[in-house]
Amino acid sequence: MNTFRAAFFRELTLIRSSRPLLAAVTILPALSLLLIAAMLSRGALGDLPIAIVDASHSPASRSLASDIVAQGGLVIAAAPATESEADALLRSGDIWAYAVIPETLGDTALGADPVRIDVNATYLSVGSIVERKMRRAVLGAFAQEVQDQVSRSGLAVDGDDLPGIQVNLLFNPQSSLEFYLEALIQPAILQLMAACVGVFVVVSEMREGSLARWVAETGGGIAAWAGKFLPYLAILSWWGAMWMIWLVGFREWRMEGSLLFAMLAQATLIAASLTLSGAIAALTRQSGIAFSASALYAGSALAYSGGSLPIEGSAAPVVWWSEALPFTHYLRIQMDQFLGSPIGVDLADLALLLAYFAAGLGLCLFATRDAA
Amino acid sequence: MTIREAFFGTLREVVRQRDVASLVVLAVLLYGIYYPAPYAHQRAREVPMAVVDLEDSALTRRLVATLDASDGAAVVAQPDSLAQGQQLLKARKVEAVLLIPRGVTRAALRGEGPRIALWIDGVYLVRAKSIGAALQSALAGIFADLSGPYLGGHGVAAPLIVTQRFNPGGGYANYIFPAVTPVILQQTLLFGTAVLLAFRRRSGRAALADARDLAGTWAALTTLSVLAALFYFGWFFAFQSLPQQADVALRVAIALAMGGATAAFALAVGSLFRRSETALLILMPTTLTAFFLSGATWPRAAMPDWVAFIGALLPATHGARALLLADQMGAPTAVVLPVLGQLLLLGAAYLIVALVIGRRA
Numbered sequence: 249m250n251t252f253r254a255a256f257f258r259e260l261t262l263i264r265s266s267r268p269l270l271a272a273v274t275i276l277p278a279l280s281l282l283l284i285a286a287m288l289s290r291g292a293l294g295d296l297p298i299a300i301v302d303a304s305h306s307p308a309s310r311s312l313a314s315d316i317v318a319q320g321g322l323v324i325a326a327a328p329a330t331e332s333e334a335d336a337l338l339r340s341g342d343i344w345a346y347a348v349i350p351e352t353l354g355d356t357a358l359g360a361d362p363v364r365i366d367v368n369a370t371y372l373s374v375g376s377i378v379e380r381k382m383r384r385a386v387l388g389a390f391a392q393e394v395q396d397q398v399s400r401s402g403l404a405v406d407g408d409d410l411p412g413i414q415v416n417l418l419f420n421p422q423s424s425l426e427f428y429l430e431a432l433i434q435p436a437i438l439q440l441m442a443a444c445v446g447v448f449v450v451v452s453e454m455r456e457g458s459l460a461r462w463v464a465e466t467g468g469g470i471a472a473w474a475g476k477f478l479p480y481l482a483i484l485s486w487w488g489a490m491w492m493i494w495l496v497g498f499r500e501w502r503m504e505g506s507l508l509f510a511m512l513a514q515a516t517l518i519a520a521s522l523t524l525s526g527a528i529a530a531l532t533r534q535s536g537i538a539f540s541a542s543a544l545y546a547g548s549a550l551a552y553s554g555g556s557l558p559i560e561g562s563a564a565p566v567v568w569w570s571e572a573l574p575f576t577h578y579l580r581i582q583m584d585q586f587l588g589s590p591i592g593v594d595l596a597d598l599a600l601l602l603a604y605f606a607a608g609l610g611l612c613l614f615a616t617r618d619a620a
Numbered sequence: 621m622t623i624r625e626a627f628f629g630t631l632r633e634v635v636r637q638r639d640v641a642s643l644v645v646l647a648v649l650l651y652g653i654y655y656p657a658p659y660a661h662q663r664a665r666e667v668p669m670a671v672v673d674l675e676d677s678a679l680t681r682r683l684v685a686t687l688d689a690s691d692g693a694a695v696v697a698q699p700d701s702l703a704q705g706q707q708l709l710k711a712r713k714v715e716a717v718l719l720i721p722r723g724v725t726r727a728a729l730r731g732e733g734p735r736i737a738l739w740i741d742g743v744y745l746v747r748a749k750s751i752g753a754a755l756q757s758a759l760a761g762i763f764a765d766l767s768g769p770y771l772g773g774h775g776v777a778a779p780l781i782v783t784q785r786f787n788p789g790g791g792y793a794n795y796i797f798p799a800v801t802p803v804i805l806q807q808t809l810l811f812g813t814a815v816l817l818a819f820r821r822r823s824g825r826a827a828l829a830d831a832r833d834l835a836g837t838w839a840a841l842t843t844l845s846v847l848a849a850l851f852y853f854g855w856f857f858a859f860q861s862l863p864q865q866a867d868v869a870l871r872v873a874i875a876l877a878m879g880g881a882t883a884a885f886a887l888a889v890g891s892l893f894r895r896s897e898t899a900l901l902i903l904m905p906t907t908l909t910a911f912f913l914s915g916a917t918w919p920r921a922a923m924p925d926w927v928a929f930i931g932a933l934l935p936a937t938h939g940a941r942a943l944l945l946a947d948q949m950g951a952p953t954a955v956v957l958p959v960l961g962q963l964l965l966l967g968a969a970y971l972i973v974a975l976v977i978g979r980r981a
Binding site for chain 1: 639643647655659660661666710711712715743747749750751780781783784785786787792794795796799811896897904905906908909913916917918921922926930941944950951
C-alpha cells in the first residue's frame with residue numbers, strides 16, 4: 249500500500265511540476281471536447297446549395313422543385329439553363345448536387361426519360377445525405393403520379409404498393425450525422441491522448457535510459473505501476489464521462505443500454521492505452537519509437553474499427569489487425585449500448601480490454617524486473 | 621550561416637537523427653499504405669443479415685438464395701418473425717433484417733414491383749449507408765433478373781437515375797484517402813520538425829538562429845514535404861486506383877503550395893517546444909481534430925464561424941480543398957488558384973511567426 253501511495257503522490261507532484269503534462273490532461277482534452285462539440289453544435293448541415301436544370305418548365309416540375317426544398321436542409325442556389333452549366337457549378341464546389349428534370353416529366357410509360365440526379369460523392373458523408381433527400385422527393389412525386397394515372401385509368405391499387413424497398417434505420421431514424429460523428433470522434437481522441445500520456449510519464453522518469461531510480465524511490469512492483477497510472481486514468485476517464493454526459497444529457501441522444509457499462513468500458517480502454525504505451529516506452533527506452541507506435545495503434549484506430557466501413561470485406565491481415573486493436577472492441581461496446589444490446593453480448597469485448605490492460609501492466613513490470 | 625548551409629545542414633540532421641527521419645520519411649511512407657488499407661475494399665461486402673420470409677414461395681426462396689450468393693450480403697439466419705429478427709440484430713448476430721411480407725409473388729405477377737422492408741442498425745451511420753447500398757443493389761439486381769420470367773418484361777419505367785459523380789459507386793477509399801492525405805503530410809512534418817528544433821535547442825543553439833537559417837531550414841523541409849506529396853499524388857493514389865482528374869502541372873503546383881505552407885506551419889508551431897517528448901505529447905493528439913476541422917466529413921460551412929476560423933489556420937484544410945477540387949472533382953484551374961493563394965499567404969504568415977519564436981534561444 250505504501251508503494252502504491254508513494255508512486256501515486258509522486259505522480260501528482262510530476263503533474264504539478266510539468267506544465268505540458270498538466271496541459272495534456274486538462275486544457276488539451278477540454279479544448280478538443282469543446283471544438284468537436286462546437287463544430288457539430290448546429291446539429292444540421294444547414295442549407296446545402298443544389299441546382300435544378302428544368303427542361304420541363306411545367307407546373308409538375310415546379311412542384312417537384314418545391315418538394316425537394318420541402319425535404320429541408322437543401323436550397324436551390326442556381327437554375328442553370330443547361331446541364332453543362334450545372335456541371336461546372338458542381339465541379340467548382342458551388343453546389344452539392346443538381347437534378348435534371350426532363351421535358352417529359354410525368355410520363356410514366358416505359359422508355360420515358362427519368363429525372364437524373366448528379367451528386368458530388370467526393371465528400372461521401374454529405375453527398376449521401378443530399379442524395380437521400382433528393383431521391384425521397386423525386387420518388388415521392390413519382391409515386392403520386394403513378395397513383396393518379398392508375399386511378400384515372402380505373403384500376404384499383406393499394407397506396408403502399410410502390411416500387412422499391414423501404415429502408416429503416418434503427419436507433420438513428422433521422423440518420424443524424426452529428427450523433428454518428430460525435431459518438432465516434434471523442435473516444436478516439438481520448439484514447440490517443442491516453443497513449444501519449446502513457447509514453448510521456450514513463451519517459452519522464454528515465455535517467456540515463458533507465459527506470460532504476462524511479463523503482464528505487466517508489467519501491468517498484470505492480471503497486472508502484474498502478475499508482476503511477478491511476479491519476480491519469482482518473483482524469484482522462486472523467487473527461488470521457490463528461491463527454492458521454494454531454495451526449496446523453498445535453499444533446500439528448502438516448503442510450504438504450506447501460507450508460508454505466510459504456511463508461512466502464514471507456515475507462516478500461518483508457519487504462520489499456522496508458523499501460524500499453526507506457527510499456528512500449530519502458531521496454532524500448534526510446535520516446536520516439538513509443539510515440540510512433542502509439543500513433544500507429546491509437547491514431548488510426550478509428551479507420552480500423554469498422555465504425556465507418558465494415559471491415560469484413562478487407563484483406564485478412566487488415567481484419568486481424570482490426571480485431572487486435574483495443575479501440576475496435578471498445579467501439580463495439582459503446583455502439584451496442586446505444587442500440588440497447590444486452591450487456592452479455594459485450595462481456596467478451598470488455599474482458600479483452602481488461603486483458604490488454606493487464607498485459608500492459610505486466611509488460612511494465614517485466615521492463616523493470618532487473619531494477620526491482 | 622548561409623541559406624545554402626542551413627538547407628543542407630537541415631537535410632543532414634533529418635537523415636542522422638533517427639526520430640526525425642522516422643517521422644518525416646518513414647512514417648509518411650508507411651501511412652500511405654497503412655491508412656487506406658481498411659478502406660481498400662471500398663464498399664460493404666458479405667453483410668451478415670437475417671431474412672424473415674413470411675411468404676415462403678418459389679419466388680421468395682429464390683430471392684433469398686440469390687441474395688445470399690450476391691457480393692453484398694450473406695443470409696446467416698431465417699427467423700420466423702420480425703421480432704426474432706430484431707433480437708438477432710440487437711444480439712449483434714446480424715447487421716440487417718429483411719422482411720418479405722406475404723403477397724410478394726402476387727404483387728410481382730401484377731407487375732407492381734417489390735414491397736419489402738429492410739432494418740439496419742443506424743448507430744453507425746456511414747456504415748449503415750454502405751450496408752443499405754450493398755443490399756439495395758443486390759436486391760435491385762435480383763428483381764431485374766426476375767422481371768423477365770415473372771413480370772414478362774412489363775413494369776414501370778425507372779423514375780430516377782442517380783449518379784455519384786467524381787467517385788463512381790461511392791467508394792469509401794476514394795472519399796477518405798485524398799481528404800486525409802494533407803492531414804497525414806501536415807502532422808508527420810509537424811512532429812518531425814518539432815523534434816528537430818528541440819534537438820537543436822538541446823545542443824545549445826537557437827531553433828532558428830536568423831532569417832537565413834529559417835530560410836534554409838524552411839526550404840529543406842518544404843522539399844521533403846513536396847516530395848512526400850508527389851509520392852502520394854503520383855504513386856499511392858494510383859496504387860489505390862483513385863479517380864484522378866488534375867493534370868501533372870496542377871498537381872505539382874498543389875504539392876508546392878501545400879509543402880511550403882506546411883513547412884512554415886511546422887516551423888512556427890514546432891519552435892514552441894523545448895523537449896521533443898513534450899512536443900509529441902501535445903501535438904500528436906491534435907491529429908484527429910485537425911482532420912475533422914478540415915471539413916471532409918462535416919462541411920466547413922456548417923461549422924460555427926470561430927471553429928471554421930481555427931480550421932482555416934491549418935494548411936491541411938486548404939490543401940485538402942485544393943486537392944479535392946482539382947484532382948477528384950476536376951475543377952477548372954481558376955477555381956483552384958485562390959485556394960493556393962490562401963496557402964501562400966498562410967505560409968508567409970507562419971514564416972514570420974517562426975522567425976519571432978525560433979530566435980529565442
